[in-house]
Amino acid sequence: MPGTAVYALAALFMLLSGTLAxxxxxxxxxxxxxxxxxxxxxxxxxxxxxxxxxxxxMPTANKVALVxxxxxxxxxxxxxxxxxxxxxxxxxxxxxxxxxxxxxxxxRQMDKWxxxxxxxxxxxxxxxWARSNRHRTAIALAGFATAIAGLILLHS
Numbered sequence: 001m002p003g004t005a006v007y008a009l010a011a012l013f014m015l016l017s018g019t020l021a022x023x024x025x026x027x028x029x030x031x032x033x034x035x036x037x038x039x040x041x042x043x044x045x046x047x048x049x050x051x052x053x054x055x056x057x058m059p060t061a062n063k064v065a066l067v068x069x070x071x072x073x074x075x076x077x078x079x080x081x082x083x084x085x086x087x088x089x090x091x092x093x094x095x096x097x098x099x100x101x102x103x104x105x106x107x108r109q110m111d112k113w114x115x116x117x118x119x120x121x122x123x124x125x126x127x128x129w130a131r132s133n134r135h136r137t138a139i140a141l142a143g144f145a146t147a148i149a150g151l152i153l154l155h156s
Contacts, residue, residue: 006075009068010151016065017088017147020095021140023058028137032130040122041115051107059099065092069147077154084150091143095136102132 031050035043069089076082106129113119 006072006077006154009071009075010154013065013068013072013085013088014147014151016061016068017092017140017144019061020058020065020092021137021144023054024095024133024137024140028133032133036126036130040118043126044110044113044115044118044122047107047110051111055104055107059096062092062096062099066096072150076150078156081150081153081156084146084153088143088147088150091139091146094139094143098132098136098139103129103136106132 035046038046066089069085069092072085073082073089076085106125109125110122113122
């Protein structure tokens with residue numbers, strides 16, 4: 001039976017990885033379709049209003065989850081639980097990579113745009129941002145599912 005520290009780490013990791021997956025699902029099913037219906041100027045304005053609400057909260061939660069997940073990979077009881085937490089940890093890393101290499105870069109580009117005179121590539125940027133969000137949502141959900149398996153295996 002794992003000790004109290006492992007359970008505390010698992011609870012923290014579940015909270016953070018579940019929050020990450022849940023927020024991304026909410027963005028995918030509600031925010032992305034809403035933004036897709038807006039004309040360019042309103043899209044950029046709305047996107048700018050959303051970004052400060054998610055940043056720095058989500059990157060901070062991601063970093064804390066990375067530390068907790070790594071600890072579970074090392075301290076988890078049983079190799080199968082450790083593998084599950086390792087896969088879940090890879091999901092956290094995957095979300096961070098997609099976010100930093102795509103979504104955040106597009107956000108920074110949009111921050112420089114004049115909403116009343118958008119560059120020609122604005123609509124392609126919107127499509128790329130939405131596609132990257134779908135990818136990181138799928139990665140987060142897969143990671144969270146394997147974290148659940150790891151938690152169940154801690155009790156075995």
